[in-house]
Amino acid sequence: xxxxxxxxxxxxxxxxxxxxxxxxxxxxxxxxxxxxxxxxxxxxxxxxxxxxxxxxxxxxxxxxxxxxxxxxxxxxxxxxxxxxxxxxxxxxxxxxxxxxxxxxxxxxxxxxxxxxxxxxxxxxxxxxxxxxxxxxxxxxxxxxxxxxxxxxxxxxxxxxxxxxxxxxxxxxxxxxxxxxxxxxxxxxxxxxxxxxxxxxxxxxxxxxxxxxxxxxxxxxxxxxx
Amino acid sequence: xxxxxxxxxxxxxxxxxxxxxxxxxxxxxxxxxxxxxxxxxxxxxxxxxxxxxxxxxxxxxxxxxxxxxxxxxxxxxxxxxx
Numbered sequence: 001x002x003x004x005x006x007x008x009x010x011x012x013x014x015x016x017x018x019x020x021x022x023x024x025x026x027x028x029x030x031x032x033x034x035x036x037x038x039x040x041x042x043x044x045x046x047x048x049x050x051x052x053x054x055x056x057x058x059x060x061x062x063x064x065x066x067x068x069x070x071x072x073x074x075x076x077x078x079x080x081x082x083x084x085x086x087x088x089x090x091x092x093x094x095x096x097x098x099x100x101x102x103x104x105x106x107x108x109x110x111x112x113x114x115x116x117x118x119x120x121x122x123x124x125x126x127x128x129x130x131x132x133x134x135x136x137x138x139x140x141x142x143x144x145x146x147x148x149x150x151x152x153x154x155x156x157x158x159x160x161x162x163x164x165x166x167x168x169x170x171x172x173x174x175x176x177x178x179x180x181x182x183x184x185x186x187x188x189x190x191x192x193x194x195x196x197x198x199x200x201x202x203x204x205x206x207x208x209x210x211x212x213x214x215x216x217x218x219x220x221x222x223x224x225x
Numbered sequence: 226x227x228x229x230x231x232x233x234x235x236x237x238x239x240x241x242x243x244x245x246x247x248x249x250x251x252x253x254x255x256x257x258x259x260x261x262x263x264x265x266x267x268x269x270x271x272x273x274x275x276x277x278x279x280x281x282x283x284x285x286x287x288x289x290x291x292x293x294x295x296x297x298x299x300x301x302x303x304x305x306x307x
Contacts, residue, residue, distance in 0.1 A: 057290070057291065058293055061290065061293070062290075065290070094293070099295075100295065101293060101295040101296045103238065103239065103296060104241055104242065105241070106239065106241055107241070108241045108242055108245055146239070148238065148239070148295075148296070149295075150295075179239070
């Protein structure tokens with residue numbers, strides 16, 4: 001598979017993601033600068049974490065108007081996997097590819113800590129190799145990760161089985177540290193090819209980093225088990 | 226001419242900043258406040274345009290970029306420069 005890692009001014013997890021594809025999974029991957037407009041040659045697109053445009057106005061609000069976004073929306077509608085992590089999730093929501101909103105954490109702090117999440121659906125390219133209820137440990141690092149949605153949207157997400165990951169309680173971590181509705185950590189679009197999640201699987205993909213649970217998501221995308 | 230734009234959270238959206246400010250005010254003896262909301266104030270300046278044009282620009286800016294329709298509402302006023 002040929003991956004594109006999108007780079008905005010202020011992206012800071014782009015190299016981590018690139019490294020996973022290139023060095024850990026040995027797949028082909030390019031950095032794609034946000035001013036480019038063509039993503040046809042890629043099989044999957046990753047929007048990394050960071051602070052695009054300094055988080056000015058609202059997280060993801062300005063990145064959503066970058067030239068590359070039109071082609072990301074186009075490729076997403078064609079069914080290509082588009083995976084947004086942290087700030088990438090915020091950008092996907094601002095662009096309208098995913099519903100709801102990510103507002104400031106319930107304790108108004110920047111949270112940098114490990115969380116335990118569980119796979120809430122197996123029905124996606126990102127989770128197909130894991131069982132529902134499978135637990136993964138990885139870090140979060142954000143201030144605006146508190147997922148909210150109106151009642152109809154929340155019902156729709158549940159009825160269509162589009163909640164990909166949920167925060168769960170563990171001996172060492174808070175359950176749902178940021179206050180997200182229904183403990184939502186990640187959601188899918190209707191076609192199930194677009195995933196946004198706040199936790200960072202790319203920072204938990206080698207044992208040296210304390211956990212390699214995140215790698216399971218990337219392996220699922222490339223079809224390794 | 227100027228547009229003065231106010232953006233605030235919709236009713237029912239959790240505003241932890243507003244709640245914290247309210248607690249802080251309470252702790253320094255300023256109480257009897259029912260609730261506090263923290264929003265954004267944005268000012269735009271225009272040269273040589275009509276009030277109608279300024280209204281259209283401000284409205285379009287709010288809809289397309291400045292406010293998130295899922296969580297925020299906006300109001301604005303167009304004023305002649307002081």
